[in-house]
Amino acid sequence: MNLANLTLIQDVARHGSFAAVARQRDVDPSSIGRLVAGIEEELGFPLFARTTRRMEMTEAGAHYLARIIPLSEELDRATDECRAMQSEPRGTLRISASATFGQRFVVPRLAAFRSAYPDVAVEGIFSDNNIHLVAERVDLAVRLAPAVAGDYIVSKLMDTRYRVVATPGYLRQAAELKRPEDMAHHRAILFPYRDYRSRWIFRDAAGTVTEQRVDGDLVLSPAGAIRDAALAGLGPALLPDWLIRDDLDHGTLHPCIDGWDVTATTFDTAAWLIYPSRSYLPAKVRAMIEFLRGSSGNRH
Structure with missing residues (x-):
């Protein structure tokens, strides 16, 4: 089983349809279906139960997915560690924030960030919905709150008033x-x-x-x-x-x-930088953290 197939299984499980994954990858939906069928044939058991409206994971598929996610994360970590040996951050950085904070605070700073780090591609997910960092593969999020709970690494970007x-x-x-x-x-x-x-x-x-x-x-x-x-x-x-x-x-x-x-809630509020708890921080994430701190006018 190669890394591309592991990623494909996770993408289909998250989106629940071949068509959605095909749109994300800009390919024909039938090609995604053939790839999944080939993977299932190789494994010897079905990963997904197809219905007219949506695909659900089979019991065996759900068990298999739970086991391969840590492997996929370990492979991603190994890749990031090797990239960190380079002198400049590189790769794709997925950053999440509320709709207004993303539009008014993050976006105006992207031109300077891209100039400083031309090898980092940025994907911004700006929404007032509470996005799950791991499920959506978010590298860095900004949350506006008195405090942030959960199994995350958290540091203050700036106080808010x-x-x-x-x-x-x-x-x-x-x-x-x-x-x-x-x-x-x-x-x-x-x-x-x-x-x-x-x-x-x-x-x-x-x-x-x-x-x-x-x-x-x-x-x-x-x-x-x-x-x-x-x-x-x-x-x-x-x-x-x-x-x-x-x-x-x-x-x-x-x-x-x-x-x-x-x-309207509490006088002690802040903008927090959070990212999934892991022992290694990719260079691209570290670069964005330091950049946002420097441009916010506050250092913590």
Whole structure:
């Protein structure tokens, strides 16, 4: 059994169809079917049970897959270790992040990264779904949270802070917005998660915490859509500093309820770099980690 066949079995098991794997590889679906049939003939047992809508793994196929995944990972690790002997990182780096963080923070930095590391190809998976790193073969992920649990290697990329912001034009014609209770006179632009759309938490300089109910008839996601709506003058919004830093610098958004910390969940939040737990860190991943840390303006 060669490495290409091991990878093919895993891809078909993950996607559940020959057609999906064929599209991924830009080949005819019938060629994938012939390859799988040849593998099954070589093994002497069926790997997949075919139905009209989807293929499921047989009991023998599932057992076989569970045994070959560690072997496949070991082969990938051996390849990465050999590549790490080279002076420059190389290969394909799969990086995952939330939709807005990926678009607003990662993508603008890719030109400089590719210039520094021309032998590294980048595949970005930017989605608000919680992607499984191992199943999706993700090398590096960025998660926005107070902390990250699980069997991963985790390091902080940067602390994050939230601000209530609105456009100068909105603030000129709207009610005063200088204290938490002033939110009662505004229709906020809200995020669909429960805490973000029902109440925001404020903390003054003395450490006193106040919970303030927020109301609004505009609920949007991802966070980039909320920023765009705020820039359109549709109301105040609660947004992270990494997303609105340029808007504040250019004056297109203005901070409200200044002098208070604000959050919808907890005041201690961060952007975390995570990758599957393994004893060896490929050079391509190390290069991206150091690059993102350097360009974030924070080092941890």
